[in-house]
Ligand code: GUN
């Protein structure tokens with residue numbers, strides 16, 4: 001048996017396995033076998049002892065002779081980060097407790113203003129390595145406003161191997177980009193975004209995709225919202241924006257769009273509420289908005305670490321799930337202070353506790369650790385409409401997976417346990433920066449995690 005980590009398929013791994021299942025529930029193998037073929041597709045997941053011959057295809061090595069033993073590491077599906085801002089990574093951890101509108105003006109817009117092509121070329125490769133080190137193999141990303149910086153971000157993602165949906169931030173109100181005159185902002189935003197989409201959407205058999213990304217209603221005219229949604233629909237691309245994050249923002253949106261019924265209605269009137277839409281935050285919604293959101297099929301990126309960091313509010317996760325809204329998890333760096341979706345799960349659990357205790361929301365149910373795992377993986381994939389490809393470790397899916405060391409939780413090693421809920425609970429509540437030892441997308445190993453020794 002070999003111990004060096006495989007760089008690409010075909011390979012077979014012997015390890016513990018923990019994954020949500022598409023049909024519901026969780027699979028745990030204390031001593032498991034996972035086989036990946038030369039295309040990077042999982043061909044087999046099961047107990048080691050079943051001695052399956054269902055190995056890599058005939059272009060690859062026989063799994064019985066080419067097995068990498070990673071025990072006691074645990075193989076899990078890679079995490080899906082449904083909401084993160086690439087240019088903001090250097091600011092992570094700064095600005096706690098500020099209202100989001102103040103925080104944007106003070107920290108975020110100056111940082112994004114400087115995110116030109118050269119900055120993107122420097123930062124994006126580091127960022128993707130950091131995502132992989134945190135266990136994230138798929139990310140839905142906001143860039144800055146400059147087209148050339150988005151090309152650089154896509155090129156770096158193409159080279160690194162991460163699965164990414166990326167979009168140029170569109171703004172035609174209070175814009176920090178002074179290189180384009182105000183009267184040309186609308187047209188320039190639409191044209192540049194359409195060009196980026198034409199160049200990148202669907203690249204590498206759908207590993208890279210495009211998201212039209214109007215920042216939020218405060219920064220966008222009704223025309224920009226409507227035209228960007230039309231472009232996204234026409235291209236089969238995503239549409240992403242922020243919704244109902246902070247109370248002062250709600251008041252500003254009501255002032256700017258007096259004809260709208262509420263915040264969600266601004267996006268509804270723009271034609272933005274479709275299943276390929278992902279709305280970040282969605283904290284302060286009325287009953288009408290919840291019902292309409294569920295009916296529309298648009299998905300929500302729940303960003304609990306950000307919502308605590310910027311004191312935005314406590315999203316009623318249980319209500320949305322019961323309404324049938326697809327919800328995944330977002331780090332929202334740098335609204336959120338950490339890239340780790342494990343840490344985001346912890347924040348999510350704290351937010352749900354706060355709802356029960358502080359807001360006396362009896363309807364809020366505490367999710368168990370395995371449900372948080374599902375939210376950070378399979379539900380994120382489902383929010384992107386990619387659950388047929390990724391989000392769980394099952395035969396036929398693309399091999400987007402991570403190897404996690406269950407011993408490496410802070411501050412001292414945990415008891416070894418084969419209770420999957422207990423193991424997952426430690427990883428979510430005591431994540432260690434080095435616990436993700438390896439990450440693969442489509443069977444190709446990503447740079448970032450520290451590896452095995
Ligand atoms: N609302 C509009 N832009 C942003 C942003 O960059 N971060 C967060 N958290 N909220 C926003």
Ligand code: ZN
Pocket residue numbers: 083084085242280332335
């Ligand atoms: Zn955000």
